[in-house]
Amino acid sequence: MKYHILTLGCQMNKSDSERVRTVIEGMGYRWTDDEEEAGLLGILACSVRQKSIDKVYSRVSRWNEWKNSRSLLTFVSGCVLPADRNKFLKLFDLVFNMSELPGLPDMIAQYGIVTGAGGNSPGRSTGIRPEERIREFWKLQPSYISDFEAYIPIQNGCDKFCTFCAVPYTRGREVSRPSQAIMDELTLLVQKGYKSITLLGQNVNSYGLDKSGSEVTFAGLLGQIGEFGARSGHEFWVYFTSPHPRDMSDEVLKMMATYNCLAKQVHLPLQSGDDKVLIRMNRKHSLEDYNRVVSSIRQILPDATLFTDIIVGFTGETLEQFENSRRAMDSIRFNMAYIAVYSPRPGAASSRWEDDIPMAEKKRRLHVLTEELTRHTLEYNKILIGKRLRVLVTGYDRKQGYMSGITEGRIIVRFFTPSPVPPGKFIWLEVTGAAPYSIEGNLITDNVIEPVLP
């Protein structure tokens, strides 16, 4: 029997899908890229945008038509709002929270009997608390899709209640995974030769705060990882995403500065450069607070690259408030910004407000910020010309004879090589050219190992 899963949305869903695969393959199913030959079809849904939810409805509609001609079992999990969950119960055979994944084999085995799998919150009826169920979920060994890049979930849920986001209502409250389990998974990955490992969570730097002192803090966790890396004898980079500016401490940055395996790259969502918009977004930080963190990053990690997320056209965003975002970008000079045009997300508080900025104006603002970003990234990338950088090879470039990779700061690299370098291998590269969102360089032979930049 074959199975196929459609994974929508963020890295967290992609990470979750690796555990779903383990459970399903443990039942004897085999993966297929062709959903038409699958007997088990699932979707890991995303509620961040309506478009993703629309995709769920469209796909399951097709699958349900197939049921007229063949035996098929469908399921949906992932980030699903309670209101959508009730609708999905009528469309899918199984609907379950990701934390209930360990019970999926039972749900499938009992399907056709009468299953409680689609209930609103089965954990409650069984007396199992959500945080206990997510712990069971984390115990599952993922089936990693890549053999050199992996995600490790360290925390689930969110307590911040940003008004544009529905995560507190889809994934629940912040629950930290035990640090020992994280270290076990990390150790295994490093021993298997993984080179790029990303710690995942909705607010990774809130890690441990839900444990009342019985668990290490995020800085403490990074310290454990750093110590392990220092004595492991392996070269690898550990990233984390996403931190919240409010919980970004100097202690975290100092840990990153101390250990080589902690990659010098920070993804710090700004969302807006205007204090009043930040109030409406319920971000719990001001621009001044954010700038303070940036200042610490520049001081403690002078070579780190800085990425961010920004929303343009949020409800009520005036031209002046948008201009403050542009000024903030001009001042901070990000290495990458994921700029999103605001769209109401069902279930989020802001979805109850009028989406009052016309789409054309939102797109204009997006264009203005993109131009700003392009200018900054190109300036930065040009500075790299002539430098020797450590690069992780990630794959083959579209251009014949070229391969691609990333620097420690996650800047995309393209280089010519007469013979292919296996993806997942570290190389040295001398930068010869710069574009706004990538650099180009020449492969340096393996015996040249001294970098100019860390």
Next chain:
Amino acid sequence: MFLISSIVIGFMHIHPKNQAGKSSIVRNLQPMQPVVDTLIMRKIYRLQKIRNLTEDTYVMRIDRNNMSFRAGQHITLGIPGNNQVREYSIYSTEQDPFLEVLIKEVDTGTVSRQLHKLIPGELLDVEGPFGYFTLDEKWMQREYLFVGTGTGIAPFHSLAGSYPGLKYTLLHGVRYGREAYDKSYYPEDRHILCTSRDTIGNFAGRVTDYLKQHDLNPETKVYLCGNCDMIYDVYDLLTSRGFPSGNIKTEVYF
């Protein structure tokens, strides 16, 4: 009305012109109790009672179930099996053996109306506590200006009750005097009722009108809680007087 947005914009110091006669002596100030148990609890809670304050506004008292919280924080509240929850500031104090929230029925709302229909003994889905609209231990001796509109007075009720010696002035903005929720709970010299549609309060007009007519003490900390428009107005007013935006702390109700 439900919450919530909280942001530390920092602290601004305001000096109400007409408050010169107010005592600056710290009275019965309780030391800040460090909350060591921040475990987020999700349980089914039992409704103890509903106390109606007006025809559409009520205080809901529920079991505390040993929840540890800091005054100013909020919880989420919903009816088990009903897929919607809302955030509400905690109205009761850190010392009370129960939890209370202040709720106003929203015409277009569903949760606030459903909650009002519950009877004692019925169950509620509660999560929390959450939020950062709390006092900073370092600033306990400072003067505070609390500005709340409507049910935005809720966190200040908890703060005032939890720290009886706190030096604060509470500006409560409502439309009519009958909306002065539990006015007698606060010392008379600390509570200023601003009514925009009648003259029953201490001041006829909005809280922003009151603030326009009063000087600001640079040693006072300002906490704002209520609808976003009020918070924006007060924010603009204060910053236009040269106060750093980093000195205001807000909690927005949506």
